[in-house]
Amino acid sequence: MDHGDVRPGGVRPMVVRVPVEPVEAAVEADAVDAAVLAGDVAVRGPLFGVAAQDADDKPRWRLVVSVATGCPQMARDSLNSLLWFRAKDEAQDRAERRALLAAIARLESEPVDELTVLGTRYRIVRAEEYVGMGPDGIERPRPTDPEPVSPNWDRGSRDGKFDEGFVLDPDAPVTPAQAAERLTLRGMAYVGSQYPDDVLLDSHRAVTTHPDILLLPATFKIVERTGTEWKSGSGLHVSAHDARKTLDFSLTWWEPRGRGLIPMEADHTVDARSQVAEDPEAGDGELAAYAEAADQLRAGRVNQLEVLGTVYRIGRVRRLVRWGPDGPEGPRPSDVNQQPPSRIHLPLDEDGNIQYEDEGEDEDEDKDGGEG
Numbered sequence: 001m002d003h004g005d006v007r008p009g010g011v012r013p014m015v016v017r018v019p020v021e022p023v024e025a026a027v028e029a030d031a032v033d034a035a036v037l038a039g040d041v042a043v044r045g046p047l048f049g050v051a052a053q054d055a056d057d058k059p060r061w062r063l064v065v066s067v068a069t070g071c072p073q074m075a076r077d078s079l080n081s082l083l084w085f086r087a088k089d090e091a092q093d094r095a096e097r098r099a100l101l102a103a104i105a106r107l108e109s110e111p112v113d114e115l116t117v118l119g120t121r122y123r124i125v126r127a128e129e130y131v132g133m134g135p136d137g138i139e140r141p142r143p144t145d146p147e148p149v150s151p152n153w154d155r156g157s158r159d160g161k162f163d164e165g166f167v168l169d170p171d172a173p174v175t176p177a178q179a180a181e182r183l184t185l186r187g188m189a190y191v192g193s194q195y196p197d198d199v200l201l202d203s204h205r206a207v208t209t210h211p212d213i214l215l216l217p218a219t220f221k222i223v224e225r226t227g228t229e230w231k232s233g234s235g236l237h238v239s240a241h242d243a244r245k246t247l248d249f250s251l252t253w254w255e256p257r258g259r260g261l262i263p264m265e266a267d268h269t270v271d272a273r274s275q276v277a278e279d280p281e282a283g284d285g286e287l288a289a290y291a292e293a294a295d296q297l298r299a300g301r302v303n304q305l306e307v308l309g310t311v312y313r314i315g316r317v318r319r320l321v322r323w324g325p326d327g328p329e330g331p332r333p334s335d336v337n338q339q340p341p342s343r344i345h346l347p348l349d350e351d352g353n354i355q356y357e358d359e360g361e362d363e364d365e366d367k368d369g370g371e372g
Contacts, residue, residue, distance in 0.1 A: 011211045012323075014182065017173040023144070024175075030142040031177035038132035038139040041188070044232070046335060047129050047319060048075035050082070051168060051328055053121045059170055061327055066163040067127045067216060067319060068236050071338045072331040073111065075124045080107040083117065084345045087352065094350045101348060108343045113330045125168075125328040126335070127216060127319040128188075138223050138230050138315040140303045141240040145218065145316070148241055153298060155249055162219050162238040170212060170323050182213040185320055202332040210322035210329040222247050223315040236317060243314045244297055251294040251307065261287050 019025045049067030053060070065078040087100035096118060103117045114123045132139035148159065174182070190203040220243040222233035233250070237243040252271040256262040262270055272291040286308060293307040303314040322329040347355040 010325075011186070012170050014179050015171065015173040016176055016179045019175055027142075027144045028175050028177050030144045031175070031181075034132055034139060034142060035177065035180070038134035038136075040133040041130050041185070042133045042138070043188070043190070044129040044131070044317075045070065046332075047127045048072050048331065048335075049125055049127070049163065050075055050079045051123050051125045053123075053327070055119055059327065061123070061125075061168045063125075063163045063166045063168065064122070066161060067125060067321070068162070068219075072113070072124055072126075072335055073337040073339055073341065076107055076112060076341065077344055079122055079124070080104055080344055083107070084348070087348055088354070089352070091352060097348070097350055097352060101350075104345075107341060109341055111337065111341055123328065124330050125321060126331055127321045129317060129319050131315055131317055137225070138313060141220060141301075141314055141316050145220075145240055147239070147301060151241055151298075153245060153248065155245060159237075159239040159242050162217060162236065166217060168214055168321060168323075168328055170214060178215060182215065182320075185213045186211060196334065198334040199332075202334045206322050206329060206332065210324035212323035214321045214323050214328070216319040216321060219317045219319070221315055221317050222250070223313050225311040225313070226309060230313075230315075233312065240301070240303065240314050240316075244302070247312055247314070248294050248297050251290045251297070251312075255307075256287055256290055259286065261285075261290075 019028045047067050048069050048071065049063055050065035051061040052064045053062070064082060065075060069075055069078070083100050083104050087097050087104065091097035091100060099118050103115055106112050106115060112124075114121065116122070146159075187207060189207050190200055195203075219236040219238065220240045221236050222243055223230045224233040225231070234243065234246050237246065252273055253268075256272050256275075257264050257266075262272070262275060272287045273294065276288050276291045289307055293305050293312075296302060296305055305312055346357070349355055
């Protein structure tokens with residue numbers, strides 16, 4: 001399907017299909033229920049990642065860096081690393097490596113939002129992070145969101161990387177619930193005096209320049225409430241279970257240290273559970289409250305608990321990408337960079353060898369010695 005004639009202000013048609021497979025039909029039913037129970041939207045702000053497009057991929061783009069960082073420059077640095085390791089480990093010859101090193105040099109000195117390397121376009125893509133809201137607050141994981149059959153609580157293990165290999169395809173068929181969500185979000189723009197004028201202007205302009213909406217896979221994070229307001233308590237996770245593991249670590253390790261219940265200099269193996277087990281007198285105090293909450297978390301698919309006046313919830317986070325005639329939206333002029341471009345890896349030569357800083361100094365000393 002070719003919609004190459006789509007112009008700014010125009011939208012692409014959507015192909016809607018009705019789910020027939022039982023699991024997919026259950027996911028669709030969950031989405032419909034969520035639209036009723038948590039149908040309001042709260043926007044947190046932009047996230048950035050990197051997408052790539054080969055010559056024969058149009059109009060599709062594939063994500064090569066997760067859309068997860070709040071700063072465009074951090075996404076550029078991730079692209080820098082992607083190309084650097086490709087130059088070091090995968091380049092087939094000097095010509096290919098030279099092309100990669102030239103792109104890396106630009107990324108080290110310019111705030112580049114798009115470049116083409118060896119026939120592949122790379123673009124810094126911008127997404128909007130948002131959550132569903134209802135009378136009960138931020139939406140929790142849905143019954144059909146993926147869960148492990150046997151939960152692994154090893155802190156070193158994760159359920160995978162989100163967005164890995166995800167394809168942004170504006171012509172892919174969507175379900176009725178997905179179509180409704182995309183249509184509802186098309187006109188979404190920032191409003192309110194809390195936003196600077198340039199942010200508001202860019203947001204409203206994007207509704208025209210990038211009128212279509214594509215949805216990224218759902219992610220999960222810890223959200224916390226002490227009074228009436230919810231606040232973010234973690235980064236994004238690929239699954240609700242990974243978010244629970246982070247909460248387990250926070251309750252048993254980080255919070256006790258932050259409150260002075262366990263010394264910061266204590267061995268990393270010391271946590272609320274081990275302290276309560278070793279010291280019976282700790283069984284009735286704050287450490288015990290954290291240990292009991294963490295045990296409750298491990299007892300099942302618990303998505304909310306309260307400890308010492310703070311409510312912890314696993315929130316379901318959604319992300320959208322605006323889409324225009326040339327694909328996904330990139331950073332806006334008003335998006336803030338937290339740091340300038342810089343070199344983040346040691347230089348490589350045309351053969352892929354790392355050039356350490358002292359090597360050049362040693363060569364200069366050898367030359368000076370030879371001349372003497």
